[in-house]
Amino acid sequence: MQVPSHVEYERATSVEHALSLLSRHDTRVLAGGHSLIPMMKLRLAQPEMLVDINRLTELSYIKLDPGQLRIGALARHADLLDSALAGQYFPIFHDAERVVADPIVRLWGTVGGSLCQADPSEDLSAAFAATRATAVIRGADGDREVPVREFHLGPYETVVGRGELLAEVRVPVQPGTGSAYEKVARRVGDWSVAAAGAVLQLDRDNVIAAAGIGLTAVGAEHFVAAEAEAYLRGRAPDEESFTRAGKIAAEHCHPVADQRGPEDYKRHLVAELTTRALRRAAERASRPKRKKTA
C-alpha cells in the first residue's frame, strides 16, 4: 500500500481545540508527520481523523526555569540541535540530534512526535531516559506528569490516552553533571544499530553521586540500563568503573538479531558505547561550564 485510507483532517487553532478534537473516537495528533504518514501509507495506522498541531506555536519552545530545562512537544529536532541552552546544560541532546536522521527529517520532526511514536530505536527516548526527564501530558482536566522512564508501554505504545497530548518534556538540571550520547548506525542518517546515552553527576569528592544510562535499539526495558546505573553510584569516575558498567549494560539488555546485525555484535556495541558515553560525560562533568544565554 502506498496511499493512506480515507482520513478527516482538522487544523487545531489552540491547545484546547486540539484536546476537544482528540476526545473523539480514533483521532491522532499530526506533528511533523515523518513517522505517522509513512505508517498510514503502509496502512499500519488508519486513524479516522488527524489533528494537525503545527500551528500551536505555544508548544514550541526550549527554555530554562529554575532547576529544569523545559522543551515544548512541538520543538523540532533542529530547534533542539540549535539551542545553545540545551547544549550548555545537556550536551547529550546535541550529540543525539546530530545523528537523528537527516536535516530534512530534523527540520520538521518534533521532540513530542519522537517520544510518542515510541519506536524501540528512537534516539531521544534513550536520551530523555538517561536524563530522568518528565513528560507533561495535557488533557481536558489539566496536566499530569509521568517520568519518561514510565512513558512507553511497549513498542509504538505510550501512556498518552484518548483526549490527551504530550505538551512538554522537563529535564532536571543538577550541579556537577556531564552527559554524552554515542551511536553506531550502518550509514549516516540511519537508525541505530545500538546507541547509549549517559548522564553522570559527580560530588565534591569526585565520586559518582548519580548515573543515568539510556540505551536504544537493544531491547532495554524502558530504554534504561538500571543495573549499570546502580553499579556506578558511589564509585570513582574512572576507566575500571566505566568498562564494568558497559559490560553490565550489555548483559542486561535484550537485543534481537536483524538486518542491522546479530545479537552478540549488538551486545558488544552496548558495552563499548556505554563506556565511551560515560567517559565523555565524566570529562564534561569536571569541565567548568561557560555561560550562555540564548
Ligand SMILES: Cc1cc2nc3c(=O)[nH]c(=O)nc-3n(C[C@H](O)[C@H](O)[C@H](O)COP(=O)(O)OP(=O)(O)OC[C@H]3O[C@@H](n4cnc5c(N)ncnc54)[C@H](O)[C@@H]3O)c2cc1C
Ligand atoms: C528517513 C527517516 C530517518 C529517521 N531516522 C531516525 C533516527 O536515526 N533516529 C531517531 O530517533 N528517529 C529517526 N526517525 C524518526 C523521526 O525522528 C521521527 O519520525 C519524528 O521525529 C517523529 O516526529 P514527528 O513530529 O514527525 O511525529 P509524527 O509522525 O507527526 O507523529 C508520530 C506519532 O506521535 C504522535 N504524536 C506526535 N506528537 C504528539 C504529541 N505532542 N502528543 C501526542 N501524540 C503525538 C502521532 O499521533 C503519531 O502517532 C527517522 C525518520 C525518518 C522518516
